[in-house]
Amino acid sequence: MKLDSLNSESFVNGASTTTGLSSAKAEEAKQAGAFRIVWSNRKARFGIIVLAIFVFIAIFGPWLAPYSISDTHFPTSMGPSAAHWLGTTQTGQDVLTQLLCGARVSMFVGFLSGAIVIAIALTIGFVAGYFGGWVDDVLSMLMNVMLVLPGLPLMILIASYIPSHGIWEIILVMSLTGWAFGGRTLRAQMLTLSRRDYVIAARFAGESPLRIIFREILPNSLSYIIANFFGAVTGAILAEAGLEFLGLGNPSITSWGTMIYWAQNGDALLEGQWAWVLAPGLCIALVASSLTFINFGIDAVANPRLQED
Amino acid sequence: MRYFLRKIGFLLLTVWVAVTLNFVLPRLMPGNPAQAMMAKFAQQGPVSPSQEKALELMLGLPTGSLWSQYWSYLGNIVHFNFGTSYSYFPESVSNVILTALPWTLILVGIVTILQFVVGTLCGVYAAWNRGKKFDSTASVMLSFTAAFPYFWLALALIYFLAYLAKWFPISGGYSGSLHPAFQWSFIASAVYHSILPAITIFATGIGGSLLGMRNNMINTLGEDYILLAKAEGLKNRVVALRYAARNALLPIVTNFAMSLGLVVGGSLLMETVFAYPGMGYLLSTAVSNQDYPLLQALFLCITVSVLVANFIADLISGLLDPRLRRGATTS
Amino acid sequence: MAKNTKLVVSMVVALGLAGTTLAGCGTVPMNNTAGNTHASGASNAAETGAASVSNSSLTIGVDNGSPTFTDNFNPYAPSTRTGTNYIYEPLFFVNNINGKVTPWLATAYKWENNKKLVVTIRNGVKWNDGKPFSAKDVAFTFQYLKKNPSLDSQGLWQVLQSVTASGNKVTFTMKTPDVPVFYQIASTLIIPQHVWATISNPAKAVMKNPVGTGPYVVGSFTPYQYTLTKNPKYWQANKVQVDTLNFPVLGNNQTATLKLASGQWDWATLFLPDIQKTYVSRDPSTNKYWFPAGGIISLALNLTKQPFNDPQFRKALAYAIDKQQIANQAEDGYVDVASQAGLILPGQSQWLDASLPNKGIYPLNIQKAKQILKSAGYKTNSQGQLLDKSGKPITFSVEVPTGWSDWIQAAQIIQSSLKKIGITVNVSTPQYAAYSENLASGQFDGALLSFGGTASPYTSFQTLLNSSFATPVGQSTTANQERFKDKAVDQALQSWEQSTSTAQQKKSASEIENTMYNELPVIDLFYGATWSEFSTKNFTGWPSAKNPYALPSPYGQPPLMILTHLKRNS
Secondary structure: OHHHHHOOOOOOOOOOOOOOOOHHHHHHOOHHHHHHHHHHOHHHHHHHHHHHHHHHHHHHHHHHOOOOOOOOOOOOOOOOOOOOOOOEOOOOOEHHHHHHHHHHHHHHHHHHHHHHHHHHHHHHHHHHHHHOHHHHHHHHHHHHHHHHOOHHHHHHHHHHHOOOOOHHHHHHHHHHHHHHHHHHHHHHHHHHHOOOHHHHHHHHOOOOHHHHHHHHHHHHOHHHHHHHHHHHHHHHHHHHHHHHHOOOOOOOOOOHHHHHHHHHHOOOOOOOOHHHHHHHHHHHHHHHHHHHHHHHHHHHHHOHHHOOO | OHHHHHHHHHHHHHHHHHHHHHHHHHHHOOOOHHHHHHHHHHOOOOOOHHHHHHHHHHHOOOOOOHHHHHHHHHHHHHOOOOOEOOOOOOOEHHHHHHHHHHHHHHHHHHHHHHHHHHHHHHHHHHHHOOOOHHHHHHHHHHHHHHOOOHHHHHHHHHHHHHHHOOOOOOOOOOOOOOOOOOOHHHHHHHHHHHHHHHHHHHHHHHHHHHHHHHHHHHHHHOOHHHHHHHHOOOOHHHHHHHHHHHHHHHHHHHHHHHHHHHHOOOOHHHHHHHOOOOHHHHHHHHHHHOOHHHHHHHHHHHHHHHHHHHHHHHHHHHHHOHHHHHOOOOO | OOOOOOOOOOOEOOOOOOOOOOOOOOOOOOOOOOOOOOOOOHHHHHHHOOOOOOOOEEEEEOOOOOOOOOOOOOOOOOOOOHHHHHOOOEOEEEOOOOOOEEEOOEEEEEEEEOOEEEEEEOOOOEOOOOOEOOHHHHHHHHHHHHHOHHHOOOOHHHOEEEEEEEOOEEEEEEOOOOOOHHHHHHHOEOOOHHHHOOOOOHHHOOOOOEOOOOOEEEEEEEOOEEEEEEOOOOOOHHHOOOOEEEEEOOOOHHHHHHHHHOOOOOEEOOOOOOHHHHOHHHOOOOEEEOOOEEEEEEEEEOOOOOOOOOHHHHHHHHHHOOHHHHHHHHOOOOOOEOOOOOOOOOOOHHHOOOOOHHHHOOOOOHHHHHHHHHHOOOEEOOOOOEEOOOOOEOEEEEEOOOOOHHHHHHHHHHHHHHHOOOOEEEEEOOOHHHHHHHHHHOOOOEEEEEEOOOOOHHHHHHHHHOHHHOOOOOOOOOOOOOOOOOHHHHHHHHHHHHOOOHHHHHHHHHHHHHHHHHHOOEEEEEEEEOOOEEEOOOEEOOOOOOOOOOOOOOOOOHHHHHHOOOEEOO
């Protein structure tokens, strides 16, 4: 699925490595053992630790930061020094402080958009896959259209249309444009599961579709959904950074993407302030890859063959 | 047969929806192209009021009801007539696109295929030698590079390799002193300019192909027929490539087709940072210039090529895997 | 600034070298110079092109393409090459810094009365195809604008009645008295009748070899770079010492600044932070810059809304906004705080009413701002928020085009300044087109707006203040977008328009300046700079604060003046 994102500009960066080929085994995986399986995977363990560190920073960033985020009275455009580990911006702010405080916005936008994307994808994918027939035809076509429209340009277009560029607008734009890929994979998953014997049995027993979906299907594809969720979050974090880099975010809010935007506008590289550009990008890459690493473990839950020996 | 007819029906319907969206989206944007073009002039200093009026007159902005605009738009598409670009006025949209297309097709296309081939082969190798050094190093390293924001990697490459070390040019597609021609000096210059952009796409993309193939391959390797082939004493290389890899590749083909379709759209952020003369950079400038005709044509090119690539992939997997034809709704 | 000139320019026939497609064409060396000696080493020789190829050429980073060049030097095409300005010439060169007029294709002008202008045309000028230039070409140019209103980007025929040529004189007759229109007539680029008479759709014509009177002709062209070479038939050829001009694609801002810093360009127009360190220090003896003011950046408030329609409220804001901080941080200290008189000082100081305190600059004074608000009846609530007359906390948004990072920073400083007097400001960053649309239709609270930078302050004041432009909210207008209405100002503008006497013009000017100062139709913040970096390695004689003979910009008409002033280093 990652191939979709050869161009990682397409929204669902698809860091999910789930293959879904043998989700039959997934159903047998006991939820209780799931975390143990994930944790036993070294890559996933590494990912969890990295992610935990960043979640900690996102929550406590402003307290960890050496200075106040609103403090603009340092000497401007300085390279890294003892007082300012990552230097200062051209408006006299401490880069490390921005980095620590910016984590919150970047992670929040990424996770919330990822969640919304998955919620939409889940609803549409499951409805299409479960009911089939014309419902599936219509929804599939919707998904296909969303899939073939170029993602980032579409986001840029919509983002330019929106008059103000707050956090919520960015989340909205990404959610609207990003769900199709997940929708398609989840629909395929639904198709497979809804033909399982126990689902068919439940149908014959006259159980309501909602009950079947929530009681039978959802629990059995949980790991699959989580993997897709992490993939969507990775995509959202990268897409957010891309939009902000192009100046379509709210430049008054400090996030990793806007930091790179301002670094670029302040010609940070020209002034030799590589730390100002590199640090936020590295944080984005670390968070995004930590999710990929965790997915190694989640894939192993869904598919025991992928478990590490 | 029903399967293929159905697919063709879907293809046509999707094209129509996409074409219509192409028409609607740019028109939802606020302001008009004349105002957008004034941005260029306004940045150099205050603009005079009559300038914008004159520009509107000159561009001949679309008039008439939306409905009639829509019909003439459909008619023009059928004739491959995309009109005149606003930002390149009076150049025709088709010409502008034809100028940008080869750059993107060659650079992004070659790198996409290369990255797929190398990534897939490495994936096979990693799966076969699962848990060994190559597997763990490659999958960790490449998952990490796959998470790099495109523009950020591009900026870093420009700064360190082009600006400080002066090994590569800072931006552009070829040296301005050369005329585009099928000649050694020009090709050399174009290749030289494309190295950093190529590294950017390759480094951020290869992780995906490697991991996808690796995981599929691991699944396939567990299947009975592989175990059987091994037991029969077939050579490792034969089993790995001829049996396992071939089957593991099947599900990846669709995604590869899709990414080939997306090649036409170029790599927007990468091209923007490198000021590379391809479709991606063209698209991003068309958005900021509100060049509707160009924007529509670009969206259409990308949409149609992705659709066609998808369609072909569907046909191929339909041919290869008869099960799909029976469960006709599966895509 | 570059007002008007980019749109109003020139055109021609094909060199035969294909421009925009990959097909055809052999490799053509960029210029005819011999040595390919390179400053930055052989490794990127292919890239840097001609930066230092020879000491008789200049490489100019100004033309951006979109994103590559189309081979078109048609002065009327909106996407024309910047080089077009080096090929066509106006009747007079007007220095927008101080309004000084230099004879160019014309040698003199005279107002017969305030409705009739007579211009004397220079003898002995030739078009670059060898045909003689005459008064008929001038009359033809203006007739051509009349015939094709879409080319009349200065709106000349709203004023002109007729233009006729006789001998070496051209007579302009106006419908109503309009003396300041001289500056628009003076700066109109003149085209050859023998080329254009047969062109029926001028905006769509593609001109690859433009016929102009100017100092340069098109040399070679590729979508990535073109060259202009010296026109040997130029009427002041002895003053032109630069043989070749190279225009590479500017690319995006990020890579452009790196190219400038690494010495690939001899003349550029970019904002660079900390320019001493990023540019000058790389070659202190030759790398120079001059950033003169080219316009006034102001905070425009929508005067149809409460509380912006209260002059006392606006005055309080003028005292409260830290304009010096904006100049220092958003503009890196390259610019000065603007006078509320609406003039660009010192260039236009001959127009300044000397009675205005502190040259019309409002100093930063928060206490005074609070006091003005208090005596005007504004109250604050317990959280310190300033309340409007209906008792609601005052909060408004300031619009700035997306990506204009210095303006965004300025708006952010306004935000933090006004917080100190209890006003909440939101910075909104729509796309330029949306920003422009909001201003035009009056659907905004506040916005940063640039004005001024014209040869005569009349033109800026007319555009900024004339109430005839102030359409009701919802109806589009291209001028006076803050929607200021004052009969006295309208009258002052009218008497200025009709007067050929400088004393009378100055009287009107000072009336308007006083209104600007006391009523604050817009709140002037800082002077917008004209960015210009240039290298004196091979050529000296660039404009400077001491010798401001032209704005130092490589776009618009200043290049004509500058390239006839540059001297080759011996």
